[in-house]
Amino acid sequence: MNAAELxxxxxxxxxxxxxxxxxxxxxxxxxxxxxxxxVLAGAAGHATRTLLMSAGLSIELSTLFAATxxxxxxxxxxxxxxxxxxxxxxxxxxPMVPGVxxxxxxxxLLGVASATPETGIAxxxxxxxxxxxxxxxxxxxxxxxxxPTLLFQRPRPVN
Amino acid sequence: MPSRPLDSASQVDPxxxxxxxxxxxxxxxxxxxxxxxxxxxxxxxxxxxxxxxxADTQMVEETIHRLGTALGCNWLDILVSPNxxxxxxxxxxxxxTKVRRVVSLGVNMAIVTEVSRLRLRVESGxxxxxxxxAELKRISESRSHYNRWVVVGMVGLACAAFSRLSGADWPSFxxxxxxxxxxxxxxxxxxxxxxxxxxxxxxxxxxxxxxxCLGIVLQIGAQAQVALASSVLLLVPGVPLINSxxxxxxxxxxxxxxxxVTGGIIALCIALGLVLAMFIFGVSGL
Numbered sequence: 001m002n003a004a005e006l007x008x009x010x011x012x013x014x015x016x017x018x019x020x021x022x023x024x025x026x027x028x029x030x031x032x033x034x035x036x037x038x039v040l041a042g043a044a045g046h047a048t049r050t051l052l053m054s055a056g057l058s059i060e061l062s063t064l065f066a067a068t069x070x071x072x073x074x075x076x077x078x079x080x081x082x083x084x085x086x087x088x089x090x091x092x093x094x095p096m097v098p099g100v101x102x103x104x105x106x107x108x109l110l111g112v113a114s115a116t117p118e119t120g121i122a123x124x125x126x127x128x129x130x131x132x133x134x135x136x137x138x139x140x141x142x143x144x145x146x147x148p149t150l151l152f153q154r155p156r157p158v159n
Numbered sequence: 160m161p162s163r164p165l166d167s168a169s170q171v172d173p174x175x176x177x178x179x180x181x182x183x184x185x186x187x188x189x190x191x192x193x194x195x196x197x198x199x200x201x202x203x204x205x206x207x208x209x210x211x212x213x214a215d216t217q218m219v220e221e222t223i224h225r226l227g228t229a230l231g232c233n234w235l236d237i238l239v240s241p242n243x244x245x246x247x248x249x250x251x252x253x254x255x256t257k258v259r260r261v262v263s264l265g266v267n268m269a270i271v272t273e274v275s276r277l278r279l280r281v282e283s284g285x286x287x288x289x290x291x292x293a294e295l296k297r298i299s300e301s302r303s304h305y306n307r308w309v310v311v312g313m314v315g316l317a318c319a320a321f322s323r324l325s326g327a328d329w330p331s332f333x334x335x336x337x338x339x340x341x342x343x344x345x346x347x348x349x350x351x352x353x354x355x356x357x358x359x360x361x362x363x364x365x366x367x368x369x370x371x372c373l374g375i376v377l378q379i380g381a382q383a384q385v386a387l388a389s390s391v392l393l394l395v396p397g398v399p400l401i402n403s404x405x406x407x408x409x410x411x412x413x414x415x416x417x418x419x420v421t422g423g424i425i426a427l428c429i430a431l432g433l434v435l436a437m438f439i440f441g442v443s444g445l
Contacts, residue, residue: 012323013324016320016321016323016324017320017324019316019317019320020317020318020320020321020324021317022313022317023313023314023315023316023317023318023320024314024317024397025268026305026309026310026313026314027266027310027313027314027317027343027393028213028266028267028268028398029266029267029268029269029270029303029304029305030268030269030272030304031268031269031272031304032304034268034272046324082276082279083272083275083276084214084218084268084271084272084275086213086214086215086218086268086271086398086401086402086405087268087271087272089401090397090398090401093397093401094395094397095320095321095324097392097395097397099321099325099388099389099391099392099395100325100384100385100388100389102388102426103384103387103388103433104384104388106430106433106434110434138400139404141401142400142401142404142405142408143404143408145401145404145405146404146405146408149405149409150408
């Protein structure tokens, strides 16, 4: 893949993930002034993940780094706009949700229900693989978004 | 630990403070009966609005505490439970505790933003108790920023954008848009009629799945799987799950676990609705 192709891929990726983030921001009734920030967080997060994956990283690790970026961006945006960090964190995370993997897990498990033990093994293995992927991606999103808070906001206990 | 003596600015008889262990660092004048009642009521109201509309536990605690102390309390102890708030407000040697039941009303980031911005206005002295009450009343009565049809269209587009991210072609894209937008409309209607949250999720996922399956039966688009998986993403419990992770990481285990379980049940309900649709249309999904 040459540089132009990669840029085109990232541009498309950023466009669609920004649109996904925008749609969910509207669903969650985010005030109008904060919508550009949501689009930015969504597009930057998913495009970063795609970039890292095209560089050869696994989807789980790429998600962790991309989600950390979203976390930092969310902190920055929330300070600039004086609004809760959660708005941008959620908007940035939504496009990375592993919807298709979760779906494949479900389909695999349902297949097991109507299989014999011999044919069920393959289906179970498939469902298990996708379940692990789904769980890892979800926890990578959660850890990544929380990372900046954990690193930079350490309240002292009151006694 | 020796108790810290209260300074003379306080109107409390020092005799009565003997043995009072938790004298706070900067002591404010003793609040009157009405003032203390108002403050605990207002900070509870603010916390309730946050908890109802999808704020994480840390934010609920911080906002309540800072509102209460800015209005004149010395300290507030807050217990955030998934469906109730307990607050004890301290002023001088007086304290008062109040419990309020809180029912989750779905995510509304506009309300969360506005309540969190009130904090700064109260701390700067711009809003007093009367002003805060008026603002909270205005916020809790405010309507949605977006027309319902805008929401239907945008949510449809968002799910369709998801299908593109997963590699769908244009016919599958359109199918996803139609399925998700219709499902969103149904969801609004059901929510409006106060149906149970989980039932709404099952029915909405069924509608989205049924339209996607219909498209597959009519052979619209090449990526049936992607259309089916993407059209139910409008139901993804993103806010409960992210709040759950946030709460667990910061040590608010009870709320974190409850939010995680809620998200898990919602995910199961999505699967149930989808499976029902696929069973009825005889679509295998692979």
